[in-house]
Amino acid sequence: MISLKNISSAAAIGAVALSCFALSAQAQGGDSNPAVSARQGQFQLMGLNIGVLGQMARGNTEYDAEAAQAAADNLLAISQINQMFHWPEGTDTESIEGTRALPAIWEEGSTVLDIWADYGAAAETLAGAAGQGLDEMRAALGPVGAACGSCHDDYRAPE
Protein backbone atom coordinates (compact mmCIF):
# COMPACT_ATOMS: atom_id res chain seq x y z
CA MET A 1 0.00 0.00 0.00
CA ILE A 2 1.28 3.43 -0.89
CA SER A 3 0.79 5.76 2.03
CA LEU A 4 -0.22 9.35 1.63
CA LYS A 5 3.17 10.35 2.94
CA ASN A 6 4.86 8.53 0.06
CA ILE A 7 2.57 10.09 -2.48
CA SER A 8 3.21 13.58 -1.25
CA SER A 9 6.96 13.06 -1.20
CA ALA A 10 6.79 11.63 -4.72
CA ALA A 11 4.91 14.74 -5.77
CA ALA A 12 7.55 16.89 -4.10
CA ILE A 13 10.30 15.07 -6.01
CA GLY A 14 8.33 15.53 -9.20
CA ALA A 15 8.02 19.25 -8.55
CA VAL A 16 11.76 19.56 -7.95
CA ALA A 17 12.51 17.62 -11.13
CA LEU A 18 10.17 19.85 -13.11
CA SER A 19 11.69 23.04 -11.80
CA CYS A 20 15.14 21.73 -12.68
CA PHE A 21 13.94 21.09 -16.18
CA ALA A 22 12.42 24.54 -16.47
CA LEU A 23 15.70 26.06 -15.32
CA SER A 24 17.80 24.09 -17.76
CA ALA A 25 15.46 24.92 -20.61
CA GLN A 26 16.21 28.62 -20.25
CA ALA A 27 19.16 30.12 -22.02
CA GLN A 28 21.71 30.19 -19.26
CA GLY A 29 25.36 30.87 -19.12
CA GLY A 30 28.36 29.06 -17.78
CA ASP A 31 28.10 26.70 -14.88
CA SER A 32 24.32 26.54 -14.95
CA ASN A 33 24.08 25.55 -18.62
CA PRO A 34 24.10 21.74 -18.67
CA ALA A 35 25.61 21.48 -22.16
CA VAL A 36 28.44 23.86 -21.29
CA SER A 37 29.07 22.07 -17.97
CA ALA A 38 29.10 18.72 -19.75
CA ARG A 39 31.62 19.73 -22.39
CA GLN A 40 33.84 21.46 -19.86
CA GLY A 41 33.69 18.34 -17.67
CA GLN A 42 34.61 16.26 -20.69
CA PHE A 43 37.64 18.47 -21.33
CA GLN A 44 38.64 18.26 -17.67
CA LEU A 45 38.60 14.47 -17.95
CA MET A 46 40.80 14.75 -21.02
CA GLY A 47 43.17 17.05 -19.15
CA LEU A 48 43.36 14.71 -16.16
CA ASN A 49 44.10 11.65 -18.28
CA ILE A 50 46.59 13.27 -20.63
CA GLY A 51 48.25 14.73 -17.54
CA VAL A 52 49.00 11.22 -16.25
CA LEU A 53 50.73 10.42 -19.55
CA GLY A 54 52.49 13.77 -19.76
CA GLN A 55 54.02 13.29 -16.33
CA MET A 56 55.38 9.89 -17.37
CA ALA A 57 56.60 11.23 -20.73
CA ARG A 58 58.54 13.98 -18.96
CA GLY A 59 59.96 11.53 -16.43
CA ASN A 60 58.24 13.22 -13.50
CA THR A 61 56.57 9.94 -12.61
CA GLU A 62 57.78 6.47 -13.38
CA TYR A 63 56.33 4.80 -16.47
CA ASP A 64 53.63 2.36 -15.44
CA ALA A 65 52.19 0.33 -18.32
CA GLU A 66 48.88 -0.34 -16.61
CA ALA A 67 48.26 3.29 -15.66
CA ALA A 68 49.39 4.49 -19.09
CA GLN A 69 47.00 2.07 -20.76
CA ALA A 70 44.13 3.16 -18.52
CA ALA A 71 44.70 6.85 -19.25
CA ALA A 72 44.96 6.18 -23.00
CA ASP A 73 41.82 4.03 -22.94
CA ASN A 74 39.97 6.86 -21.22
CA LEU A 75 41.14 9.38 -23.83
CA LEU A 76 39.93 7.05 -26.57
CA ALA A 77 36.58 6.46 -24.85
CA ILE A 78 36.02 10.21 -24.49
CA SER A 79 36.78 10.70 -28.19
CA GLN A 80 33.93 8.29 -28.94
CA ILE A 81 31.27 10.26 -27.06
CA ASN A 82 28.84 11.72 -29.55
CA GLN A 83 29.25 15.50 -29.35
CA MET A 84 25.83 16.48 -30.65
CA PHE A 85 24.38 17.54 -27.29
CA HIS A 86 27.42 19.45 -26.07
CA TRP A 87 27.40 22.32 -28.53
CA PRO A 88 23.96 23.93 -28.79
CA GLU A 89 23.85 27.18 -30.76
CA GLY A 90 23.99 30.26 -28.59
CA THR A 91 26.57 28.87 -26.15
CA ASP A 92 29.57 30.81 -27.46
CA THR A 93 31.56 33.56 -25.78
CA GLU A 94 29.50 36.28 -27.44
CA SER A 95 26.19 34.85 -26.26
CA ILE A 96 26.78 33.71 -22.68
CA GLU A 97 29.13 34.06 -19.74
CA GLY A 98 31.17 31.17 -18.42
CA THR A 99 32.39 29.63 -21.65
CA ARG A 100 35.54 29.95 -23.71
CA ALA A 101 33.99 28.40 -26.83
CA LEU A 102 34.50 30.87 -29.67
CA PRO A 103 31.70 31.66 -32.15
CA ALA A 104 33.91 30.30 -34.98
CA ILE A 105 32.92 26.79 -33.84
CA TRP A 106 29.43 27.38 -35.25
CA GLU A 107 30.42 29.43 -38.28
CA GLU A 108 30.54 28.17 -41.83
CA GLY A 109 33.85 26.56 -42.66
CA SER A 110 34.40 25.49 -39.07
CA THR A 111 36.93 22.66 -38.86
CA VAL A 112 36.10 21.80 -35.27
CA LEU A 113 34.63 18.40 -36.12
CA ASP A 114 37.64 17.54 -38.29
CA ILE A 115 39.95 18.34 -35.40
CA TRP A 116 37.76 16.27 -33.09
CA ALA A 117 38.15 13.38 -35.58
CA ASP A 118 41.94 13.92 -35.64
CA TYR A 119 41.90 13.72 -31.88
CA GLY A 120 39.97 10.43 -32.08
CA ALA A 121 42.42 8.92 -34.57
CA ALA A 122 45.41 10.01 -32.48
CA ALA A 123 43.77 8.65 -29.32
CA GLU A 124 43.24 5.30 -31.04
CA THR A 125 46.93 5.07 -31.95
CA LEU A 126 47.84 6.08 -28.42
CA ALA A 127 45.62 3.37 -26.94
CA GLY A 128 47.50 0.84 -29.05
CA ALA A 129 50.89 2.09 -27.87
CA ALA A 130 50.59 3.42 -24.33
CA GLY A 131 50.96 0.07 -22.58
CA GLN A 132 53.84 -1.09 -24.80
CA GLY A 133 56.64 0.96 -23.27
CA LEU A 134 57.66 4.51 -22.44
CA ASP A 135 59.10 5.34 -25.87
CA GLU A 136 56.05 3.95 -27.66
CA MET A 137 53.72 5.92 -25.41
CA ARG A 138 55.74 9.10 -25.79
CA ALA A 139 55.74 8.91 -29.59
CA ALA A 140 51.99 8.38 -29.73
CA LEU A 141 51.24 11.11 -27.21
CA GLY A 142 52.54 13.91 -29.43
CA PRO A 143 49.76 13.80 -32.03
CA VAL A 144 47.09 13.76 -29.29
CA GLY A 145 48.60 16.85 -27.70
CA ALA A 146 48.83 18.48 -31.11
CA ALA A 147 45.09 17.95 -31.67
CA CYS A 148 44.30 19.55 -28.29
CA GLY A 149 46.54 22.49 -29.11
CA SER A 150 45.30 23.12 -32.63
CA CYS A 151 41.67 23.19 -31.54
CA HIS A 152 42.44 25.52 -28.64
CA ASP A 153 44.38 27.85 -30.93
CA ASP A 154 41.43 28.30 -33.25
CA TYR A 155 38.33 27.70 -31.17
CA ARG A 156 39.02 28.43 -27.50
CA ALA A 157 39.28 31.91 -26.09
CA PRO A 158 42.20 32.69 -23.80
CA GLU A 159 41.38 32.67 -20.08
Ligand code: HEC
Ligand atom coordinates in the same frame (compact mmCIF):
# COMPACT_ATOMS: atom_id res chain seq x y z
C1 HEC B 1 37.82 19.99 -31.32
C2 HEC B 1 38.27 21.01 -30.39
C3 HEC B 1 38.99 20.65 -29.14
C4 HEC B 1 39.83 19.60 -28.90
C5 HEC B 1 40.28 18.50 -29.84
C6 HEC B 1 40.27 19.74 -27.53
N1 HEC B 1 39.70 20.85 -26.96
FE1 HEC B 1 39.92 21.43 -25.04
N2 HEC B 1 38.53 22.86 -25.32
C7 HEC B 1 37.94 23.20 -26.51
C8 HEC B 1 37.00 24.27 -26.32
C9 HEC B 1 36.14 24.92 -27.38
C10 HEC B 1 37.02 24.58 -24.95
C11 HEC B 1 36.17 25.65 -24.23
C12 HEC B 1 34.86 24.97 -23.76
C13 HEC B 1 33.94 25.94 -23.04
O1 HEC B 1 34.44 26.73 -22.21
O2 HEC B 1 32.73 25.88 -23.27
C14 HEC B 1 38.01 23.68 -24.35
C15 HEC B 1 38.32 23.69 -23.01
C16 HEC B 1 39.27 22.88 -22.42
C17 HEC B 1 39.62 22.89 -21.02
C18 HEC B 1 39.01 23.79 -19.94
C19 HEC B 1 37.76 23.11 -19.39
C20 HEC B 1 37.01 23.96 -18.37
O3 HEC B 1 36.85 23.51 -17.24
O4 HEC B 1 36.58 25.08 -18.71
C21 HEC B 1 40.60 21.95 -20.83
C22 HEC B 1 41.28 21.57 -19.53
C23 HEC B 1 40.84 21.35 -22.12
N3 HEC B 1 40.02 21.93 -23.06
C24 HEC B 1 41.75 20.33 -22.34
C25 HEC B 1 41.87 19.65 -23.55
C26 HEC B 1 42.78 18.53 -23.77
C27 HEC B 1 43.74 17.99 -22.73
C28 HEC B 1 42.59 18.13 -25.04
C29 HEC B 1 43.26 16.99 -25.78
C30 HEC B 1 43.43 15.73 -25.10
C31 HEC B 1 41.58 18.99 -25.63
N4 HEC B 1 41.18 19.90 -24.70
C32 HEC B 1 41.14 18.86 -26.93
C33 HEC B 1 38.18 22.60 -27.72
C34 HEC B 1 38.92 21.44 -27.90
